[in-house]
Amino acid sequence: MSDELYQEALLKLAKEAPRKGRLEPNDASARLDNPLCGDRVRIDLRLKDGRIADLAHEVRGCLLCQAAAGVIGRRAVGLDRQGVADLCGEVDRVLAGETPAVAELEAFRPVARHRSRHDCVRLPFQALKEAVDVK
Amino acid sequence: MSDELYQEALLKLAKEAPRKGRLEPNDASARLDNPLCGDRVRIDLRLKDGRIADLAHEVRGCLLCQAAAGVIGRRAVGLDRQGVADLCGEVDRVLAGETPAVAELEAFRPVARHRSRHDCVRLPFQALKEAVDVK
Amino acid sequence: MTLREQFPLLVSDPGLHYLDSGASSQVPAAVLDAVRTFETTQRANVHRGVHRLAEAATGAYEGARDDIARFFSASREEIVFTSGTTAAINLVAHSFGAGLAPGDEIVISEIEHHSNIVPWQMLRDRRGLVLKALPVTDEGRIDLDALDRVMTKRTRLVAIAHCSNVTGAVVDLARVVAAAKAVGAAVLVDGAQRVPHGPLDIPALGVDFYAFSGHKMYAPHGIGVLWGRRDRLEAMPPFLGGGDMIRRVTLETTEYAPPPARFEAGTPNISGAIGLGAACRWMAGLDWTAIALEELRLTGRLLDGLAKVPDVRVLGPLGLQQRIGVVSFMLGDAHPHDVAQILDRHGVACRGGHHCAQPLMDRFDLMGTTRATIAPYTEAADVDALLVGLDEARRVLA
Amino acid sequence: MTLREQFPLLVSDPGLHYLDSGASSQVPAAVLDAVRTFETTQRANVHRGVHRLAEAATGAYEGARDDIARFFSASREEIVFTSGTTAAINLVAHSFGAGLAPGDEIVISEIEHHSNIVPWQMLRDRRGLVLKALPVTDEGRIDLDALDRVMTKRTRLVAIAHCSNVTGAVVDLARVVAAAKAVGAAVLVDGAQRVPHGPLDIPALGVDFYAFSGHKMYAPHGIGVLWGRRDRLEAMPPFLGGGDMIRRVTLETTEYAPPPARFEAGTPNISGAIGLGAACRWMAGLDWTAIALEELRLTGRLLDGLAKVPDVRVLGPLGLQQRIGVVSFMLGDAHPHDVAQILDRHGVACRGGHHCAQPLMDRFDLMGTTRATIAPYTEAADVDALLVGLDEARRVLA
Ligand SMILES: Cc1ncc(COP(=O)(O)O)c(C=O)c1O
Numbered sequence A, B: 001m002s003d004e005l006y007q008e009a010l011l012k013l014a015k016e017a018p019r020k021g022r023l024e025p026n027d028a029s030a031r032l033d034n035p036l037c038g039d040r041v042r043i044d045l046r047l048k049d050g051r052i053a054d055l056a057h058e059v060r061g062c063l064l065c066q067a068a069a070g071v072i073g074r075r076a077v078g079l080d081r082q083g084v085a086d087l088c089g090e091v092d093r094v095l096a097g098e099t100p101a102v103a104e105l106e107a108f109r110p111v112a113r114h115r116s117r118h119d120c121v122r123l124p125f126q127a128l129k130e131a132v133d134v135k
Numbered sequence C, D: 001m002t003l004r005e006q007f008p009l010l011v012s013d014p015g016l017h018y019l020d021s022g023a024s025s026q027v028p029a030a031v032l033d034a035v036r037t038f039e040t041t042q043r044a045n046v047h048r049g050v051h052r053l054a055e056a057a058t059g060a061y062e063g064a065r066d067d068i069a070r071f072f073s074a075s076r077e078e079i080v081f082t083s084g085t086t087a088a089i090n091l092v093a094h095s096f097g098a099g100l101a102p103g104d105e106i107v108i109s110e111i112e113h114h115s116n117i118v119p120w121q122m123l124r125d126r127r128g129l130v131l132k133a134l135p136v137t138d139e140g141r142i143d144l145d146a147l148d149r150v151m152t153k154r155t156r157l158v159a160i161a162h163c164s165n166v167t168g169a170v171v172d173l174a175r176v177v178a179a180a181k182a183v184g185a186a187v188l189v190d191g192a193q194r195v196p197h198g199p200l201d202i203p204a205l206g207v208d209f210y211a212f213s214g215h216k217m218y219a220p221h222g223i224g225v226l227w228g229r230r231d232r233l234e235a236m237p238p239f240l241g242g243g244d245m246i247r248r249v250t251l252e253t254t255e256y257a258p259p260p261a262r263f264e265a266g267t268p269n270i271s272g273a274i275g276l277g278a279a280c281r282w283m284a285g286l287d288w289t290a291i292a293l294e295e296l297r298l299t300g301r302l303l304d305g306l307a308k309v310p311d312v313r314v315l316g317p318l319g320l321q322q323r324i325g326v327v328s329f330m331l332g333d334a335h336p337h338d339v340a341q342i343l344d345r346h347g348v349a350c351r352g353g354h355h356c357a358q359p360l361m362d363r364f365d366l367m368g369t370t371r372a373t374i375a376p377y378t379e380a381a382d383v384d385a386l387l388v389g390l391d392e393a394r395r396v397l398a
C-alpha cells in the first residue's frame, strides 16, 4: 500500500461526503475546534431510540478532516453510543498503523506516519462522540 | 605581586580597621545591602563645611568588605564630595587591574581577577558615596 | 565557508528547503559551540558563587547581555532576559499594567500575533481597561490612518508588531510613536519577526518596550529579551518573585533589586542567554547590506513565481517596499495544511495555518494561509522547489 | 564507563571538586547529545507545522513530556513545562491564587527558598491574603508540630520545600498532607532539591502541585516542570497569554485550551524540554539504591570530617536520617564567601552565602553558610579536598 496521503480514495471521501450541511431542528449538536490549525467541525444529529436516525456535518478544515467527516456521513447513521465509540476506536487503531475493520478507514492508513495530522482525522469523530454523549 | 587574595596587608586592613561602630548623633548615614551575598554596610558621617569631620562604619560582610571599610576608616576623614568620588574612582581602577594612586588600595589588586568579589569591595565605598550625597 | 554552510542542519540535509524560519530559524555552528562550551567548561549557576566555574558562568552570562546590548545599541541595564517574546509581553502586561486604572485604554491591531493580543485581554479583564484594535488594510498592513480615531487621552499603551508574521508588512513605527507621544502613551513593539533580518538601533526607535525571541534569530529556544527604556523599567514593580530579583527578603516583606535583575526571578536560562549572545556576535559579523539585498531578490522571485500560479492569492503586500520576506498565500480553496503537506514531499518546509493570528484570519475570512519565510541562508533553489511543489499541490487539491 | 566519566566537564577538569550541585548540577553527555541532535537534525517550532522537521520536533518535545511523566509516575496531561521552579511557583501563585479571597490564608515555612516566599507575599498583597510561616527547629527542620497551631479553616494552600537547599532536611510530607486535607487546603511542594536524588512517585505523595527545575537534575537551564493534579489544573485559569494556550481567539475574547497547553503560552523551550526528557531517561537507567547508599556514605564522611574541624558548626541535621547530602556549615565567624574563595584555591567548588533563604539566615542570626552538595558523581576525594581546604581557611581566616 502506498504511503501517499492524498490518494484517490481519500480525495473521494472528502469530495463526495454525503450529508454535508446542517440539520435543523436536531436532537443533538456538537462543535469542535482544533486550536492548532483552526479547523472547525459541527455535527448535528437526529436520534431515535438511542440510535442516530439522521445527521449532518459541516467542516471547515483540511482534506483529512473532510474525508473523516465523509466516513461519518456514510457510516454513522444507525449507530448507538456504543457503535460510535467503536468507530472512534477503529480510527485510533488505523492511526496507530493497524488494519481497520471499517473499510472506508483504509484510506487513512498513510496518516499513521504523520502525527501532526492525527487530530485532523480525529476531530470529526470527537465531535460525533460529543454529540451522542450530550444526549 | 602575588595574586593571592588573602594577603597579610588585606587581612590587616580588615582586622585593624579604625572607626568601627556607629556614630550617634550623625549628620548623614547610609545603609547598603548586597542582595547576592547578604553583606550589609552602614556608614555614619559627621560633616563640617562640606567635609567629612568624623565617621564610623559597621560591616556585616566578608573580609574584602571589611578591608574596604578599613580603607574608608583610614582615608575618608577630611574628604569632601569630590574627594569621595575620586576615592571611588580609584577603587574602580584597582578593580580594573590598574595601579591605584591610593597606597592602601594596593591590597585589593588580586581582586581584579575575581569579578564575583568586586561588589564586596565596592559596597562600603558606595555607602560612603550615598552618605555624602544625601547631605 | 558560505553562510549556509555554517548551519549544520542545512548541511546534513541538502534535500531540505527550509522556508519556515518565521516559526523558528535554524542555528549556526557558532551558537551551538558557544552553548556546548558553556556546558562542558563553565557550567554552574550564576551570580551567587565565588568559585571559578561560577565566575566563568557569570562572566559568560553577563557577557552575553553586553553582546546583545551592543548589537541593539542599547545599554545592558535595559536588557531583561525572558523566556521569549510571549513572556516579555506578559511581563509588561503585568508590571506596566499594574499602574493602569479602570477606563484606561490599550491599543493593539488586528494583525497581531496571539502573544500580543491575549495578554492585553487578560489585563483588560483584570483591571477594567478598554482594549481597542487598529484595523488592517486590504493589503495586509496596519491601517495607521485609524490612529487619529482610535487614540484618545485615555490611551496608555500602544502594543504593535514591528513586522507581521503573516503578511510580512513592516509598520511605520515613527507614525505610531508620534501618535502615542501626542497623548502620552507608551509604545510596546513586538519585534519577533524583525530581529532575524539584521541589526537594529532599538533606542533610536523612540519606543518604550521592544520584545523578541532568540529562537527566531539563530539562537536557542527558551530565551528572549524585553528591552525597556530605563525610566520605564525603574518605575515598574516586579512580575515574578523569587531568587535574584530581591534586595532583601524577610518573612513579612521584600525589597526589590533594580532593573534588569528585578525582572529576572530565579535561575535564568544561562545557556540560552549565552547562545543568544553568540547569535548577536555572529549576526554582527555578517554583511547585512548584501543579505538584505539577497532577501529582497528572493522575496521578489517568490512573489513573481506565485503570481504565475493560477488560483494563488497572496495575503500581504505584493511589492517589495516596507516588507520582509514573510510571504503568505492561499491556493484556491485548498486548506493550507494540505498544501504544506504536499510541499513537504518536495522537501519544502512551509507553515500552513492561522499562524497564531486568528483575528487577522477572521478579517480576511480565511481558515489560514501557507507561509514561506526568506532567511539569510535561503537560496533560489528553495524558492523554486516551493513553486514546483505548488504545481503538484494544484493538481492534487484543485 | 563510570558515572563520573559520563560528565564531560568533570572529565576535562580532573582537578575540580564540584560540590555545588545544589545550585546547578553538571550535565551528562547523554543530555548534551540529545540537545545537539535536536538542534542539528530536528530543529523547528512545535505543534503548528506539518513538515517533517516540525513533526520530528513535536515528536521529540512531546516524547520528552512522556519520558518525564513516566519517570515521575505521572500522566502527561499533568506535566506543565515552565522555565524552572521559580516560574512554576509563580504560575500557581497567579492561577490558583486567582481563586482566593481576602482573608484566605497561605502557609509557608521559615526554611523556604525566596522562590517559595516572594510569590506568596506578592499574592498576599494583590489579594489581601494572610501569609503564615511554620517555624524551623534548632536542628534546621520545619517544625511540623506547629501545623496544628498554624493551620485554620481559612488555610487554602500550604507551600513547602520537599528538601531544604540549606540544611538538607527532608520534610515529612505525609504529615503536611494530612494537616492540609483536614482543613481542605491544597499542598504545593517545591521539589527543586529533591528531584536530583532519584526517582519519585509524585502522584503518590498526595500533594496538589510539585515544582522542580531541570538544571539541578542534570538537564539544561531554562526548563522546569509544574506537576499539577489534573482536577486542580483544569479548575485554574491560565497565567500567561499567547500562542499555543488558546482554543480560539477573537479581538474581543479568547477560549483557552485544556491543560497542560493552557499553561504553556508561546514557543516553549523545546531543546530544554528534550534535555530534561533525556535527563529523566538517563536517571531511569541508574541504580539508585547503590547511588543513595553512596550519597549517604559520603554525606556521613563529610559530616564526620566537619565534626573534627575546630570552629565548624553545621547548620542542619547531624545524623543521616531524613536528609539529603546538602550540608551547610559555618567556620567560626568567617564569612562564607571568604571560606568558599579559599576552598576554590583547592579546586573545591562550594557555595557561600544566604542561598536565597534570608529568613532562615535571620532565624539563626547568620550572614550565610558555606554549602557542599553530594551528588551521584561525587567521590570521597571531593569531600577530602574540602576538608583539606577548610584547614587552610581556618589558618587564614581564624
Ligand atoms: C529549594 C529551592 N527552591 C527553589 C529554587 C529555585 O529554583 P530555580 O532558580 O531553578 O527557579 C531552588 C534553587 O535555586 C531551590 O534550591
Ligand SMILES: Cc1ncc(COP(=O)(O)O)c(C=O)c1O
Pocket (backbone or CB within 6 Å): C022, C023, C084, C085, C086, C087, C113, C115, C116, C161, C163, C164, C165, C190, C192, C193, C213, C215, C356, D243, D266, D267, D268
Ligand atoms: C510577530 C510574533 N509575535 C510573537 C511571537 C511569539 O514568540 P514566542 O512564541 O517566541 O514567544 C511570534 C512567533 O511565534 C511572532 O511571529
